Amino acid sequence: MAYRTRDFRRPDFETLWRIDQHCFDPQLAYSRLELAFYMRRPGAFTLVAEAEGGEPPSNGKAQRRILGFIVAETRRKTGHIITIDVVIEARREGIGSGLLRAAEQRLRQAGAAVVELETPVNNATAIRFYKQMGYYVDKTVTGYYSSQMDALVMRKELEAVAKS
Numbered sequence: 001m002a003y004r005t006r007d008f009r010r011p012d013f014e015t016l017w018r019i020d021q022h023c024f025d026p027q028l029a030y031s032r033l034e035l036a037f038y039m040r041r042p043g044a045f046t047l048v049a050e051a052e053g054g055e056p057p058s059n060g061k062a063q064r065r066i067l068g069f070i071v072a073e074t075r076r077k078t079g080h081i082i083t084i085d086v087v088i089e090a091r092r093e094g095i096g097s098g099l100l101r102a103a104e105q106r107l108r109q110a111g112a113a114v115v116e117l118e119t120p121v122n123n124a125t126a127i128r129f130y131k132q133m134g135y136y137v138d139k140t141v142t143g144y145y146s147s148q149m150d151a152l153v154m155r156k157e158l159e160a161v162a163k164s
C-alpha cells in the first residue's frame with residue numbers, strides 16, 4: 001500500500017482520535033482530551049501515514065486518507081512512544097514499522113539514546129511487532145492501566161542501531 005509519512009496537522013485530530021477509538025478497547029482508548037494532552041506535551045510530536053497514489057484531492061480542504069499515526073516524545077535522553085495506531089484494513093503492510101522507524105529517527109535527532117514504551121501484557125500483536133522492531137521486555141508494571149491491567153515496559157537502544 002503506497003503511503004507517505006508527514007507531520008500531524010491540526011485538521012487531522014478528529015481522524016486520529018477515531019482511529020485510536022477503533023484500535024483499542026474502551027478502557028484503553030484515549031478521550032479527546034487525553035490524546036490532545038499527550039500530543040501537546042513538551043518534546044512530543046505526531047507523525048501521520050497517509051495514503052498515496054490516485055488523484056490528489058481537488059478541493060483544497062480535502063485530505064488523503066490517514067492510515068495510521070504515532071505519538072512520541074523525548075524526555076532528556078529517553079524517547080517514549082506514547083501510541084501507535086494503524087487502521088485495521090492497512091495492517092501487515094509495513095505502515096506501523098515505517099511510522100516507528102520515522103519516529104525513532106526523529107527521537108535520535110532530538111538526542112534520545114534509548115526508546116521506551118508500555119504495552120498491555122495481553123497485546124500479543126503489539127509485543128510481536130515491537131520485538132520484530134528490535135525492542136526487548138525490560139520489566140512488568142503491575143496495574144499500569146487504571147490499576148486493572150499490567151504493562152510490559154519495552155526498550156530499544158538507538159545508538160546500537162545507528163552503528164549497525
Ligand SMILES: CC(C)(COP(=O)(O)OP(=O)(O)OC[C@H]1O[C@@H](n2cnc3c(N)ncnc32)[C@H](O)[C@@H]1OP(=O)(O)O)[C@@H](O)C(=O)NCCC(=O)NCCS
Pocket residue numbers: 023024083084085086087090091092093094095096097098118119120123125126128129130132
Ligand atoms: C501494532 C500495529 C501498530 C502494527 O502495525 P502494522 O502496520 O500492522 O505493522 P507492520 O506491517 O509494520 O508489521 C511489522 C512486523 O510486526 C510483526 N507483526 C505485526 N502485526 C502482527 C500480527 N498481527 N501478528 C504477528 N506479527 C505481527 C510482524 O513481524 C510484521 O512483519 P511481517 O508482516 O513482515 O511479518 C497495529 O497492529 C495496530 O495498530 N494495532 C492496534 C494498536 C496497538 O496495539 N498499538 C500498539 C500500542 S502499545
